[in-house]
């Protein structure tokens with residue numbers, strides 16, 4: 001049975017416990033027994049969800065393993081689930097499966113403030129899952145590749161129906177260029 005969790009922290013002291021009993025020189029290139037991960041992660045990071053245009057997400061199923069190898073903590077896992085997004089172009093809601101790999105290789109020596117993954121004897125799997133999710137998504141989430149977005153004049157969703165606006169639309173960023181060229185013409 002898998003547990004549903006909100007904060008996901010794995011105790012690594014087991015791994016380090018083994019380390020203490022072993023001559024370190026023998027550890028080079030040697031692996032410890034992995035910790036199996038099998039859980040459902042409830043993503044409640046509202047800032048992240050907003051950044052990713054996600055309105056709702058079901059608990060992400062995370063499976064894989066964590067082990068120590070050569071002075072590093074290796075996370076080798078996958079996540080999957082379904083989320084409701086808002087299209088960045090037409091603003092409609094749509095459902096989409098999300099999934100990806102969580103391949104992290106974290107050096108144990110760097111246990112300083114920059115290392116957000118390991119705190120003391122603990123591995124912060126929440127951060128890892130959230131980063132992997134963000135990484136798996138494109139910068140702009142679109143309901144479909146060819147989404148036509150909204151009419152800039154009347155706001156009609158052009159995927160649903162055409163409007164009658166005279167769309168000689170110029171990107172506001174290009175507007176300045178247009179001014180620039182017309183001024184030059186006048187000279």
Ligand SMILES: [Zn+2]
Nearest residue numbers: 087090143147
């Ligand atoms: Zn769209």
Ligand SMILES: [Zn+2]
Nearest residue numbers: 151154163165
């Ligand atoms: Zn229109």
